[in-house]
Amino acid sequence: MTREESDSHDEAEIRRLIADQQRAVCAKDVGRIMSYYAADVVIFNVKPPFQTRGAKDWRRTWETALAHFPASFGIETRDLVITVSGDLALVHCLRRFTGMPGQKWIRDTAIYKRGQGRWQIVHEHYSVPFDPETSRAVFAVEA
Amino acid sequence: MTREESDSHDEAEIRRLIADQQRAVCAKDVGRIMSYYAADVVIFNVKPPFQTRGAKDWRRTWETALAHFPASFGIETRDLVITVSGDLALVHCLRRFTGMPGQKWIRDTAIYKRGQGRWQIVHEHYSVPFDPETSRAVFAVEA
Numbered sequence: 001m002t003r004e005e006s007d008s009h010d011e012a013e014i015r016r017l018i019a020d021q022q023r024a025v026c027a028k029d030v031g032r033i034m035s036y037y038a039a040d041v042v043i044f045n046v047k048p049p050f051q052t053r054g055a056k057d058w059r060r061t062w063e064t065a066l067a068h069f070p071a072s073f074g075i076e077t078r079d080l081v082i083t084v085s086g087d088l089a090l091v092h093c094l095r096r097f098t099g100m101p102g103q104k105w106i107r108d109t110a111i112y113k114r115g116q117g118r119w120q121i122v123h124e125h126y127s128v129p130f131d132p133e134t135s136r137a138v139f140a141v142e143a
Numbered sequence: 144m145t146r147e148e149s150d151s152h153d154e155a156e157i158r159r160l161i162a163d164q165q166r167a168v169c170a171k172d173v174g175r176i177m178s179y180y181a182a183d184v185v186i187f188n189v190k191p192p193f194q195t196r197g198a199k200d201w202r203r204t205w206e207t208a209l210a211h212f213p214a215s216f217g218i219e220t221r222d223l224v225i226t227v228s229g230d231l232a233l234v235h236c237l238r239r240f241t242g243m244p245g246q247k248w249i250r251d252t253a254i255y256k257r258g259q260g261r262w263q264i265v266h267e268h269y270s271v272p273f274d275p276e277t278s279r280a281v282f283a284v285e286a
Contacts, residue, residue: 086229
């Protein structure tokens with residue numbers, strides 16, 4: 001494979017991982033969700049704490065969050081960008097949960113790293129912006 | 144160079160770019176700040192809008208922000224992680240401005256891409272978490 005073919009092949013693989021992980025979230029399968037994260041992942045989540053270090057603490061966050069989710073829900077994604085080079089892949093997009101009330105768009109940046117042939121997320125950053133005048137989160141997404 | 148030596152060399156280069164860009168920010172040199180960003184950069188900033196696409200709009204954000212900054216200030220960084228592979232580099236850290244009142248820590252994720260031998264930021268994500276009960280930004284950083 002040329003380098004271009006290899007990167008294109010890797011991008012398809014990342015796209016498959018994203019879809020698989022979304023299915024794991026909708027199935028509330030925390031074990032499967034966590035299989036996409038490296039043990040030493042660092043997370044900047046949309047809610048406190050400021051940062052979460054390590055898969056063990058991040059697993060607890062998923063367990064707590066999913067306990068409050070309805071039995072059935074979906075995930076909508078827009079403005080997805082995937083960039084792959086060597087053993088790193090950048091993914092950024094906007095996401096929201098569907099089929100449950102009041103769910104807003106969230107900005108998501110995820111970086112995958114390949115080790116021993118396997119891609120895992122080493123860093124993920126979820127957020128919404130905030131209005132500096134009021135310190136309140138702003139959920140409005142421009143077209 | 145072996146691949147490990149090459150990645151280590153690239154990491155030193157990224158570290159130098161980060162320091163150079165911080166100096167450009169403290170010098171309020173918008174032209175030089177923008178030289179670190181790719182033309183098609185996508186920014187998730189700490190303040191609205193939800194996303195900023197392209198260096199032209201991002202440049203305007205810097206111009207507006209720096210107009211409100213004091214003549215002299217610094218930048219403090221902690222928990223810096225740099226990961227390089229191929230032509231992509233991931234940088235994440237916490238940052239705050241110093242020498243001006245009320246400046247809080249912000250989470251920063253930046254992804255650099257190398258094209259024609261030159262590293263530029265293709266995506267950057269700044270944020271603070273928010274409390275879902277109050278919708279207010281939370282600035283407290285754990286130790």
